[in-house]
């Protein structure tokens with residue numbers, strides 16, 4: 001049937017290759033606006049028009065939260081030994097090597113200590129591009145050590161979650177991390193050292209079911225997917241349509257699962273102020289000139305209200 005054969009070349013096939021290098025413009029998935037890459041970095045990976053929060057790397061997150069973007073890294077050399085010699089579509093060992101090469105990290109988390117608006121703190125930040133930010137023995141061990149470090153120096157612990165949940169290639173060993181981390185957080189709690197959980201898109205599975213929901217303060221980024229099982233799995237199980245916005249930050253705040261939603265551009269200010277209140281520290285002295293990249297207006301020092 002010659003009718004359906006394309007005899008002519010498709011339109012545009014002779015067009016010259018674009019002179020704009022790949023990745024210089026990024027289309028916002030929410031408002032479809034083309035955003036210049038540099039502008040996106042300046043706004044901490046947030047669309048200036050609609051406020052869509054793009055995913056952030058673990059290192060960028062630490063740069064955003066720590067003063068002068070500087071921190072001391074801990075336990076960077078810990079690596080998974082593939083305890084189950086696991087293979088699915090490809091060997092777990094190969095997956096690990098690929099992710100290590102792609103991210104420059106040894107596992108899906110960076111732990112660092114430094115200052116958040118002059119408050120000493122330990123931050124553990126998860127890396128989604130490393131096997132979906134999944135929690136295996138290394139992630140579990142590093143968060144536990146971060147909690148112990150915070151306890152030892154009596155400075156607050158902040159964990160930024162961005163994870164698909166437990167790492168199934170490590171089977172039950174990954175699930176045991178939930179209990180191990182929770183126990184370490186319990187010791188922190190009994191010692192009266194604050195723990196703040198920051199939930200970003202996505203925070204699901206065993207991470208939500210353990211430490212991400214155990215914060216003295218649970219802060220989420222706008223429109224982040226937060227839940228245990230995915231919405232499709234729940235719908236298939238209960239055979240009911242889920243309400244609009246189910247498992248998004250806004251829905252969860254309304255239902256009392258989270259304490260507050262904070263725009264990333266105001267995250268550091270809010271976090272620092274909360275830590276000061278929880279640690280019983282005086283409010284920070286007003287700064288003479290805020291950094292040019294921060295769009296938030298310098299706020300009055302909050303009165304110490306109990």
Ligand SMILES: [Zn+2]
Nearest residue numbers: 028031047050
């Ligand atoms: Zn947008």
